[in-house]
Amino acid sequence: xxxxxxxxxxxxxxxxxxxxxxxxxxxxxxxxxxxxxxLITLDNGFANTSSGTSAITFLDGxxxxxxxxxxxxxxxxxxxxxxxxxxxxxxxNLPTEQELLSWESEIKHHTLIKEDLSKLFDAFPRDxxxxxxxxxxISAMSTFYQEYLDPKNSHDVDQVIIKLLGMLPxxxxxxxxxxxxxxxxYPRNDLDYxxxxxxxxxxxxxxxxxxxxxxxxxxxxxxxxxxxxEQNCSTSxxxxxxxxxxxxxxxxxxxxxxxxxxxHGGANQAVMExxxxxxxxxxxxxxxxxxxxxxxSSFRLMGFGHRxxxxxxxxxxxxxxxCDKVLEKMGVDNPLLNIAxxxxxxxxxxxxxxxxxLYPNVDxxxxxxxSAINIPVNMFTVMFALGRLPxxxxxxxxxxxxxxSRIGRPRQIYNGENEYSYVDLNKRLNKxxxx
Ligand code: SDX
Numbered sequence: 001x002x003x004x005x006x007x008x009x010x011x012x013x014x015x016x017x018x019x020x021x022x023x024x025x026x027x028x029x030x031x032x033x034x035x036x037x038x039l040i041t042l043d044n045g046f047a048n049t050s051s052g053t054s055a056i057t058f059l060d061g062x063x064x065x066x067x068x069x070x071x072x073x074x075x076x077x078x079x080x081x082x083x084x085x086x087x088x089x090x091x092x093n094l095p096t097e098q099e100l101l102s103w104e105s106e107i108k109h110h111t112l113i114k115e116d117l118s119k120l121f122d123a124f125p126r127d128x129x130x131x132x133x134x135x136x137x138i139s140a141m142s143t144f145y146q147e148y149l150d151p152k153n154s155h156d157v158d159q160v161i162i163k164l165l166g167m168l169p170x171x172x173x174x175x176x177x178x179x180x181x182x183x184x185x186y187p188r189n190d191l192d193y194x195x196x197x198x199x200x201x202x203x204x205x206x207x208x209x210x211x212x213x214x215x216x217x218x219x220x221x222x223x224x225x226x227x228x229x230e231q232n233c234s235t236s237x238x239x240x241x242x243x244x245x246x247x248x249x250x251x252x253x254x255x256x257x258x259x260x261x262x263x264h265g266g267a268n269q270a271v272m273e274x275x276x277x278x279x280x281x282x283x284x285x286x287x288x289x290x291x292x293x294x295x296x297s298s299f300r301l302m303g304f305g306h307r308x309x310x311x312x313x314x315x316x317x318x319x320x321x322x323c324d325k326v327l328e329k330m331g332v333d334n335p336l337l338n339i340a341x342x343x344x345x346x347x348x349x350x351x352x353x354x355x356x357x358l359y360p361n362v363d364x365x366x367x368x369x370x371s372a373i374n375i376p377v378n379m380f381t382v383m384f385a386l387g388r389l390p391x392x393x394x395x396x397x398x399x400x401x402x403x404x405s406r407i408g409r410p411r412q413i414y415n416g417e418n419e420y421s422y423v424d425l426n427k428r429l430n431k432x433x434x435x
Contacts, residue, residue, distance in 0.1 A: 226387025
């Protein structure tokens with residue numbers, strides 16, 4: 001196959017090298033395009049443009065394949081733990097037993113946040129959205145660990161990685177406890193990662209709290225499934241912020257903010273609100289399918305469609321399978337699960353969705369499980385952030401360690417006013433330009 005591509009425009013003919021990835025992805029390297037032709041490219045939403053190479057996650061949207069560092073999501077969901085997957089994503093290989101033990105111990109011993117940072121939670125309104133609290137608290141961490149902010153010092157970066165993985169669950173649970181005016185529960189180092197988070201979320205100082213093992217298992221699965229997804233919106237935000245050599249806390253805080261949007265991580269909350277709306281409306285699924293197809297309506301089937309997956313999102317398949325198991329184990333009968341299944345069935349048999357290759361994505365069923373384990377709806381996107389943290393870290397680290405990395409600065413096609421002179425106030429006649 002040719003190792004270059006030709007771009008011909010008018011009397012210009014530019015030959016660009018072609019780059020092929022280890023899974024056969026082929027890209028035209030246009031890094032010399034402007035200097036050799038004056039041309040730039042335009043790609044709304046970067047749907048056809050790679051921001052660089054990465055060895056972290058491979059996904060094939062047509063075949064519904066997702067692998068972290070070469071290991072399939074199905075394999076990891078069945079055999080691994082979230083903490084082990086975090087190590088795999090960040091350091092590139094599965095840890096040995098000794099590496100895993102020391103990794104877990106390091107994280108466990110960095111779960112307590114500074115007492116002065118705890119005061120931040122009392123500054124927010126009780127009804128603050130926890131994603132706003134989370135991004136603020138992570139950014140604030142940079143002020144408490146000023147000695148670790150050099151992105152090019154690998155020892156400092158490793159320290160920040162441990163602090164983020166250890167403290168994000170504490171910060172997430174503190175945002176929740178503060179919002180319900182309950183005492184914040186300190187982390188416990190005798191508990192594993194998921195049990196510790198659930199204990200901080202749901203225990204109260206006045207009672208003994210046993211973390212149900214089925215809940216721990218369900219949470220571990222959900223966190224693994226959310227851990228990375230190559231160059232998605234929030235990960236691209238983390239990489240772009242980090243490309244200016246901003247510190248890791250600042251970059252992760254930006255990733256949390258990008259994830260908050262309902263088209264991205266905020267979709268899991270929007271799915272549950274949509275399913276509840278359908279339930280309260282009498283469960284007429286077809287009415288909402290028709291609404292989602294109506295171009296005059298802004299309503300979208302939340303949890304459906306994906307920029308890359310034009311087949312089933314493999315994560316959605318795994319979560320859907322886990323839903324029945326978790327609800328049965330928890331003795332929960334959630335009518336929203338039946339509505340979700342009916343919605344999926346109707347949409348997958350509707351030409352509009354078939355033509356556009358719109359399938360359920362990771363957010364479509366995850367909320368059913370979060371609800372079953374008593375996570376409040378406005379904390380769903382926080383759960384997504386907890387899962388995605390190792391992926392964000394891995395991409396930030398990969399970019400910072402890449403000698404070819406440059407500050408991200410896209411071009412644009414300007415379509416504004418051509419030059420015109422300043423117009424004195426008394427001559428403006430309420431129009432932009434003088435008559
Ligand atoms: C995540 O990128 C990642 O990897 C993200 C993620 C991750 O792990 O990081 O996988 C997590 O963000 C999953 C996506 C969660 N978002 C939602 O569920 C929100 C609902 N879905 C959509 O808004 C939409 O599908 C997106 C945002 C996910 C993708 O948007 P695109 O790729 O820009 O597609 P588009 O908006 O251009 O849609 C193409 C067509 C349009 O119709 P036409 O103009 O061709 O007639 O499909 C239609 C859209 O109107 N369409 C939908 C739809 N999604 C797309 N119509 C109804 N309901 C929907 N959900």
